[in-house]
Amino acid sequence: MALRASVRRAAVVLLSAVTIVGIFASPAQAGSWDSSLSGVGPGFESRRWYQPSSSTGTTIKFTGCTGGNTVVNVTLYKAVNNFPDTDYTKAAFTKCFASPTSTSTGNWNDHGAGDYYFVVNDGGVGSTVSVRYLVVSY
Template structure:
């Protein structure tokens, strides 16, 4: 009698475990992945008006860092933009000069919260014949 009860409890426990794993698997499939908070890359020989890749931001401060800059000019102008239907809003321009001091020197621009949406940055929008290379860049949002 006791072994029959134990067998019944084991089978019941297996069913509950199987159902629980099934529910967890379905929820895992339906739950969107967590949004990354930063990305890194580099730039090689970009011309004026270059636009970075887009990223989705739920809101908050955006920081862009360039390390190890080389150009045929004296600096890099970086402008945060929001990708919208119609003309894209442009936010404050940051002028990066420190990153030109050495290949380990960094320039940083910070932008306050402009709400959720798709963002990108543009480089040297008003420049003429400027070519920019950045050894390392990081966007944090």
């Protein structure tokens, strides 16, 4: 009997600890992916990702940018069936050109569930750009 009581106590302590961690943990983003870019030209489209309705928005980070300019414009798009895709505000990334470890960040509000992608230097403006590390969180 003593063994069962100690196992029960251990289970209660473990469950309590898990509950406390769950209460104080901050909500995580629904998903993310990372990659890099090498010499992409104006109009380059990223891979697409599905963003659920539980998303808090989209964050795109570029670290270590190089290229012919000192700015790269990033536009978030939502794919729409049978209509032109919806574009959202452009983010001008400049800080990522300062050094290989400098990061530029763009944040977009939640625009509902759907397939998303970003376009680099939309509209054909700018030169090629390389990005050492990029992260998309949603």
